[in-house]
Amino acid sequence: VAVLRERHERVTPARRAVLDVLAGTDHHLNADEIVALAEVRAPGVHRATVYRALATLGDLGVLTHTHVAGSAAVYHLSVPVSGVEAAVPVHGHLQCTVCGAVIDVPGTTLMPLVLTLATDLGFQLQPEHAALLGVCGDCQSDARH
C-alpha cells in the first residue's frame, strides 16, 4: 500500500483495489476472481488493468503468482502488509492432477531441495512460483476401484 509511494509508483484506485483484495483474503486468487472482487471496491476496473496492476506489483516484489497447470495463475501477497498477515511467508503449492485441489506446503518442507539445487547446480529455486503436481491422498483412495 505505502510500498507504492516508497517506490515512486503511482497510487491509483485500480492498484489500491487489487492490494485491498489480496490483503483481505487468505486464499490464492486467480486473475478472474481478483477482477470480480476489485470490481466491488473500484467499479469499472477493467480486466486488462488488473493484469497490468498485478504485473507491476509483481515487479515490485509486493506479490507473487503461481502457475497452476492447465488453468489460471493464482496470486497472493509476498510481503506482510501493515497489520494484515495474509501474506504467508514462504510456501509451495501442491496440485492434485485428479481433483484439481491445491494444497499448501510449508516452505520448510522444500528447503532441502532448494539447498540441494543451489549446491549442485547453482540453481536458485523459487518454490512458490509453480505448483507441484501429483495425486492427493483422497484421490489415491478413490483410485482403488
Added chain:
Amino acid sequence: VAVLRERHERVTPARRAVLDVLAGTDHHLNADEIVALAEVRAPGVHRATVYRALATLGDLGVLTHTHVAGSAAVYHLSVPVSGVEAAVPVHGHLQCTVCGAVIDVPGTTLMPLVLTLATDLGFQLQPEHAALLGVCGDCQSDARH
C-alpha cells in the same frame, strides 16, 4: 509402438508419427514442434490430431508432458522404446524465469522431497509433471549489475 497393440488401441499413421518423432529425439518437444516433425512422416496430420494422440498416449502411460510456465507444454516418452533409449527414466525440469532455459534434473535429486510429501501429507508427487521455477546460475551472474 507395439504398446498400442498390446493395449487394444488402434495404430494409425498419426499416432505412429508422434511416437517416431518422440523416439527420434533426446529433446523435450512442445506440441508445435511435434506437429511440424510429424508432418514430415505423415503429411497432412492435423494439429488437433496430434493433441489427441498425445492425450491418448499420455493416458496409456507411454509419454509424459511437463507444463512450462507461460508457454507450451513439452512432451517426452516415459517408457523405453524398442531399442531406443531416448526415454530418460525419471527426471524433473528446472526452468529459469529470466532466460527461459529448461534444465533437466535427475530423479534422484527429487526423491527426498517425494518421500517427504508422501509421508507427511500422503501426497504422491509426480516430479516430472511441472517445471520448477527459479533462476539459473548464468542469470544470477548477470544480475550483479
Added chain:
DNA sequence: CTGCTTGCAAAGTGTTTGCAGGCCC
C-alpha cells in the same frame, strides 16, 4: 503540465471440441 495509467477492443497463444467422413481391426 507531463507522462504514467486506464478503458476498450482486438489480437495472441496454447489447447479443446462438434461434426461429418474415413480407416483400423
Added chain:
DNA sequence: GGGCCTGCAAACACTTTGCAAGCAG
C-alpha cells in the same frame, strides 16, 4: 462393417497489446 480416429473450423481460456483519453504527482 462398426466404431474409433481424423481433418476441419470454430470455440475456448487466459493473457497481452495498441491506442486515445484521463488522472496522479
